[in-house]
Amino acid sequence: MAEQRVIKSGKKSSVLQNAADLTTQLAAGLEKIGLAMKSRTWRREGRAGLGPLQRQVLTLLRSKPGQRATVSTVANELAVRLPTASEVIATLERKQLVRRRRDMSDGRIVMAHLTAKGNRSCGPSSRMPDRLAIAAEALSAPEQVVLLTSLVKVIRSLQEQGEITVARMCVSCQYFHPNQHGNADRPHHCDSLNIPLGDRSLRLDCQVYEPASSSQVNEAWTNFTGSRTA
Ligand code: SF4
Numbered sequence: 001m002a003e004q005r006v007i008k009s010g011k012k013s014s015v016l017q018n019a020a021d022l023t024t025q026l027a028a029g030l031e032k033i034g035l036a037m038k039s040r041t042w043r044r045e046g047r048a049g050l051g052p053l054q055r056q057v058l059t060l061l062r063s064k065p066g067q068r069a070t071v072s073t074v075a076n077e078l079a080v081r082l083p084t085a086s087e088v089i090a091t092l093e094r095k096q097l098v099r100r101r102r103d104m105s106d107g108r109i110v111m112a113h114l115t116a117k118g119n120r121s122c123g124p125s126s127r128m129p130d131r132l133a134i135a136a137e138a139l140s141a142p143e144q145v146v147l148l149t150s151l152v153k154v155i156r157s158l159q160e161q162g163e164i165t166v167a168r169m170c171v172s173c174q175y176f177h178p179n180q181h182g183n184a185d186r187p188h189h190c191d192s193l194n195i196p197l198g199d200r201s202l203r204l205d206c207q208v209y210e211p212a213s214s215s216q217v218n219e220a221w222t223n224f225t226g227s228r229t230a
Pocket residue numbers: 168169170171173174175176177189190191192193203206207208209210
């Protein structure tokens with residue numbers, strides 16, 4: 001009996017060990033992808049004369065209604081200090097990619113506007129990390145869906161840990177209603193677009209995203225993940 005217990009506990013610890021190994025491998029894989037993208041981005045953007053933070057500011061402005069945002073919004077959403085955001089915006093203005101203007105309704109507020117030149121410099125072709133897209137295309141359709149839903153979970157966890165401040169994802173959007181429809185391919189619903197959504201249509205950076213309250217996010221998350229953890 002004692003020997004059986006040892007064997008059982010040996011199996012259990014080996015299962016736990018394997019799970020820990022897998023988690024470590026996944027973290028290492030994600031880190032490798034992050035490093036690869038960062039180094040490519042740095043090389044490419046270095047040639048274009050844009051640093052990573054400058055590009056992030058342009059991309060953020062591009063995603064905003066009217067392609068403009070206050071300096072404090074930029075600082076908040078990119079998780080940088082206000083003086084850093086001001087400095088980057090001033091640099092982008094010197095490059096004529098951004099223009100600063102006082103808000104018409106409140107002269108104390110400074111808005112950063114994306115210029116036409118700034119819009120071109122962060123267009124889809126330069127935003128899309130081509131090699132990552134090619135790598136994603138190598139996955140089968142079911143694998144892509146699994147990766148997308150896994151990324152949603154990873155990004156949400158990073159948000160909870162304070163590493164990502166804003167992600168315009170369906171799962172934290174006030175218009176998102178998971179598992180509303182009987183259709184297994186498109187069980188979710190978007191109130192804003194008024195369309196059913198499947199897992200493969202989940203957005204990670206939606207232009208019409210509106211943040212939900214924390215209670216709504218928690219409820220939607222429980223509903224969204226509940227159908228996957230069973
Ligand atoms: S508005 Fe965008 S983020 Fe929100 S539920 Fe609809 S598709 Fe998703």
